[in-house]
Amino acid sequence: MTEWQTKIKDYLGEGTYECTLDDKVLKKAVKELNEDPKQRALQIEALREWVKRQPHLNSRTDDTFLLRFLRHAKFSQLKAQKTLDNFWTVRTVEGKGAPEWFKSMDPKDPKNEEILDLGMQIPLPGRDDQGRKVILVRSGGYDPYKHDFGAMMKTSFMMNDILLMDEENQVHGFVLLQDFTDFGLAHATNWNREIIGKAMKCWQDMYPTRNKGSNFYNTPTIFNALMEVFKLFMKEKSKKRMKFHWSSIESLHKEVPKRILPDYMGGEAGSLEELKKNWKAEVMANREELLLNGKYGVDESKRPNEDASLGGMQGSFRKLAVD
Incomplete structure (x- = not known):
């Protein structure tokens, strides 16, 4: 196990993903979503590191949550970052989404x-x-x-x-x-x-x-x-x-x-x-799961300017490419 892989495993509740897809569905993920099982953990870690650098973003960082954004983005870090940011912004920021639809999502x-x-x-x-x-x-x-x-x-x-x-x-x-x-x-x-x-x-x-x-x-x-x-x-x-x-x-x-x-x-x-x-x-x-998602969101007062944000996105992408 490399030093980088050891670092992933050391995260509490992070770096523990185990694929549940059967061979047929996994082949589809590889073909249509650009999923590479050998690089998957590194892709997740790159997205997680980007999330943790965003001062405005309070997001879940567990593997299973981040992976759904990577698959949707066909493993484009930039697209995954944008959708993830939108996910919490729309849920919590007045004037930028519909936070009234996401409050008190307790089925009971x-x-x-x-x-x-x-x-x-x-x-x-x-x-x-x-x-x-x-x-x-x-x-x-x-x-x-x-x-x-x-x-x-x-x-x-x-x-x-x-x-x-x-x-x-x-x-x-x-x-x-x-x-x-x-x-x-x-x-x-x-x-x-x-x-x-x-x-x-x-x-x-x-x-x-x-x-x-x-x-x-x-x-x-x-x-x-x-x-x-x-x-x-x-x-x-x-x-x-x-x-x-x-x-x-x-x-x-x-x-x-x-x-x-x-x-x-x-x-x-x-x-x-x-x-x-x-x-x-x-x-x-x-x-x-529903109650957990209600604990996260965006603080617009801490959002970096557009240039800084894009710089953070590009940085994660380049780091991943080196790996």
Whole structure:
């Protein structure tokens, strides 16, 4: 073991990563994400050293947390640093994100538990034919006169925090299935340009998720205007990955296997109530992860100027290249 490797092992709770991917998924990570198992620990350490040099950034530095940003960035240190900085900035800085959506992310909070019972966002069991995790979003699955919209967003990001703990999700990515069956005018009024901009920033710029596509099912006419606003904030790659199934269950089944769909969508994965119950149990089981993420953030008063920050990023990258 080299001196550098010994240094990594000496970190408390750091430098202890053990890969859980099977050979097939690891090969995909190598091919698509530029992951090099022999260099992985050094890549993680380089990102960790950069984090510790940032005066404004109070971040987790454990291997499993940092690795998800490296995989999302295809092991580009610069991109991983930017996304990680955005991750904590959006969660904690007024005027630069949506900190109101990330406060009190305790699933045992009665308000959060009530939204979890609604099953607004449910990761479907299993994976699609490409190994991706499909997330069912029931856009009209709440009473807009009764339930706070911010709480809906909060449980969505609680879901992201938990799903990113799974290494296969980091490699294969995610697909959204947005069901608008019960979506009406009252729901649409919750969405304006500001809200949509914040939501897209969270989905595209802060979370280290590989977003592989979106399926829209049973979209009403009223949604067309909202979609045009969404497109203003969407990256071109995301626009090309949208598929509309209108009310055609047959079209949906061509994109999402019946084996992972709930009964009401002509699937074989069980009832919606069963899926709601199972997902809530998983969220509760991962409560500590959600509470842990609430302890970190950004202090904008300590953020270095842009030139200094870029210098720090480049320094880490060059150091890694030498190794």
